[in-house]
Amino acid sequence: MDQALQRSAATGFDGIEINLDHPCLETVSSGGLLDARRRFDQALILEIVTGGDYTPNLSDSPRQHLDQLDRALNRALPLQPLKINLITGSDCWPDQKQHDFLAAVLDRLEQLPCSVMLETHRSRSLFDPWRLPFWLMQHPRLRLTADLSHWCVVSERLMTPELEPIQAMATRVDHIHARVGHAQGPSVPHPFAPEWAEALEAHRRCWQLFLDRRNGKATPCTITPEFGPDGYMPMVPFSAEPLADVEALNVAMASWLRKTMNL
Helix, strand or coil, rough: CCCHHHHHHHHCCCEEECCCCCHHCCCCHHHHHHHHHHHHHCCCEEEECCCCCCCCCCCCHHHHHHHHHHHHHHHHHHHHCEEEECCCCCCCCHHHHHHHHHHHHHHCCCCCCCEEEEEECCCCCCCCCCHHHHHHHHHCCEEECCCCHHHHHCCCCCCCCHHHHHHHHHHHHHHHHCCCEECCCCCCCCCHHHHHHHHHEEEHHHHHHHHHHCCCCCCCCCCEEECCCCCCCCCCCCCCEECCCHHHHHHHHHHHHHHCCCC
């Protein structure tokens, strides 16, 4: 963990985002982690995943997801995260089950001392951009992590600010995953290659809208560049070599965001 925090600070980041189940958290105490964060001046965003993994087990019921969430929150809160990014629910549930599940999740989050956002992640409850405006009307407490790359795959098109889901969610976004997707995949090989300029600009316009609609909010919006590593980065056939350096892309994206969006 010390190495991760030191590396993050050295490459110009303000903090780290880490899955609560990452092995490096197994041996660090809450006090030790807080001390390390102070030494390297790094914030912490924790990621909680229910349903077994990033793609949930189809057999896990809403009750099982909620039980997993309860246990995870009990582990997460002593670590004093700035925010929690929650990947939860399943795309296989019918509408009423989704509605009841989201209501139960939001009941749990309402009294927590930090912001908790549900990610627009494919295979999850918020996988479908076209249904999101309805969910937002039904659940006014719902706060979001915007990962538009997932919706590019689900809808087979780029997300742009004019689309209804983007307009509807703009005031609800507290966190952004800055990966650039395209109509046929969740990650371009390199966001600054000229052949992906349209995809980068579409994402940038949406991200800028989210930031603009947050003017006056007490809690700042946060952004995590997220080019990999688990299956997002395209690879060279047979050698399985990544087409670009994931860490270099994340560092470059952070720098580009600061310059382009005046962060």
